[in-house]
Amino acid sequence: MRRPMVAGNWKMHGTRASVAELINGLSRQVLPDDVEIAVFPSSVHLVQVSAELAGKAVVVGAQDCATEPQQGALTGEVAAFQLLDAGCSLVLVGHSERRSLLGDSDEVVTRKFAAAQSCGLTPVLCVGETLAQREAGETLAVVARQLAAVAGKLGVQVFERAVIAYEPVWAIGTGLTASPEQAQEVHAAIRSQLAAQDAELAGRVRILYGGSVKAASAAELFGMPDIDGGLVGGASLNADEFGAICRAAGS
Ligand code: 13P
DSSP states (O other), X not given: OOOOEEEEEOTTOOOHHHHHXXXXXXXXXXXXXXSEXXXXXXXXXXXXXXXXXXTSSEEEEESOOOSSSSOOSOTTOOOHHHHHXXXXXXXXXXXXXXXXXXXXXXXXXXXXXXXXXXXXXXXXXXXXXXXHHHHTTOHHHHHHHHHHHHHHHHOGGGGGGOEEEEOOGGGTTSSOOOOHHHHHHHHHHHHHHHHTTOHHHHHHOEEEEESSOOHHHHHHHHTSTTOOEEEESGGGXXXXXXXXXXXXXXX
């Protein structure tokens, strides 16, 4: 059985004060034991969040890492090694905002994925199509290509220590959620792409859905056979809403 995961991507939000308030709010939530819960603050808040969540069953991840795993001369970047030192166990790679707005190519995403794993971080590989690609009927091909870029270069076995997040770009921050059936179709395709090389591994990999997940839509999405939880943006900034989404992933 795959343990569900619900992850909150706080993106470029928050101040030290608002982050402390959000963590207080999370501490008051009844969170399910059978769900792995993670938050992804901006890098400037990672140390604070790790310290304030110490002893709680919520793990911390970063939103990106450098292509180089170790510290060095790379102004403005944060190495996976430094993220580990700051208390992270996870890191997002290939979020669509980085792919489309900040130029992260499949090759760069693959290097970041490898850098994360080489330091013992678990990468959460984000994949997803734009609205134009969906309308052109290219959804499965786009997602397959993004997945193959990593699996082809690093080998399918790397997904033994990784999580995949399917995030249709048109559903991110728009209030448009993929229907459970639309999401399930893509999740099943991702799993079968991995299964073609290693069926047992494919059965163990967690595939999260992201894109306007709210408490009201979570249970139905998480009820689909290949959806193992969610990567939540806007709704994760509200502790009550995020708590409800976490509970929707529990049994
Ligand atoms: P929203 O939940 O705000 O649509 O964001 C999704 C996302 O990009 C999570 O990584």
